[in-house]
Amino acid sequence: MAVKILSDSACDLPDEILEEYNIDILPILVSKDDEEYLDKVTIDPKKMYDDMRNGVVYKTSQIPPYMFEEKFEEIAKSGESTIYICFSSGLSGTYNTSLIVRDSIKERYSNLDLDIVDSRSASVGFGLLVYKAAKMAKEGKSKEEILKMLDFYVAHIEHIFTVDNLEYLFRGGRVSRAQAFVGGLLNIKPILDIPEDGTLRPAEKVRGRNKVLNRMLEIMEERGGNADLKNQTIGINHGDDLEGALKLKEMIEEKYGCTDFVINIIGCAIGAHSGPGTLSVFFLNEKPSQEF
Incomplete structure (x- = not known):
């Protein structure tokens, strides 16, 4: 069975x-x-x-x-x-x-x-x-x-994501009211990840949407350089921003030659805390053995 x-x-x-x-x-x-x-x-x-x-x-x-x-x-x-x-x-x-x-x-x-x-x-x-x-x-x-x-x-799974509005992270206790306010004024887009203990942590701050997407691709290379990104299944999801997800997919295709993607909208369980406009990418930081 x-x-x-x-x-x-x-x-x-x-x-x-x-x-x-x-x-x-x-x-x-x-x-x-x-x-x-x-x-x-x-x-x-x-x-x-x-x-x-x-x-x-x-x-x-x-x-x-x-x-x-x-x-x-x-x-x-x-x-x-x-x-x-x-x-x-x-x-x-x-x-x-x-x-x-x-x-x-x-x-x-x-x-x-x-x-x-x-x-x-x-x-x-x-x-x-x-x-x-x-x-x-x-x-x-x-x-x-x-x-x-x-x-x-x-x-070995990596999570790299950004949110469009810091207000939702403030409501969830991830950033302060001042950080959310200033971030909105300065168009700051945080990059967050999930380390090995399975918690959530802020990794970097980038100003502007295009810069944050480019930085996410750089992090993929930094963390996945030995993982054969081209032959992986890459996960992408979005907070009701399919256009942004498809743009991220195109950038990854052009930079790393990836062809296999799982793309979906972020469900309510996660999206209630990350908010509309969130974009995420997921990949392995090590190449799995052939037995998998």
């Missing part, structure tokens, strides 16, 4: 990939005022971004225990060998909650065959791990082979 891949909506993979590789997704909760939604189920990212441009504030919360209980019990009853790849523990409590619920389910279903992997990643950086695992599962690779690959990807 093929290994089943389970993930959550923060992986931001396109629907066609989820369907082709039969990837199950648990939705992260999104709310505004007293209304609660399921990311990409009962709220569409485009709707959220339009609202945010009009001043609406969205918040997010982790997947509740009951959702894990229902899904893990379903897995136990089906007897499927499953890997749940989840949103970074450095950015959400989802990973720890899933471990607690799995242990609880195992007390009732000793046959539960479920490994849980902390992606220490977000958005399509996280999605590339899920995508690769699902491809290997479809090819009939064993759980041990997939888990070995995931160990490598977790350790």
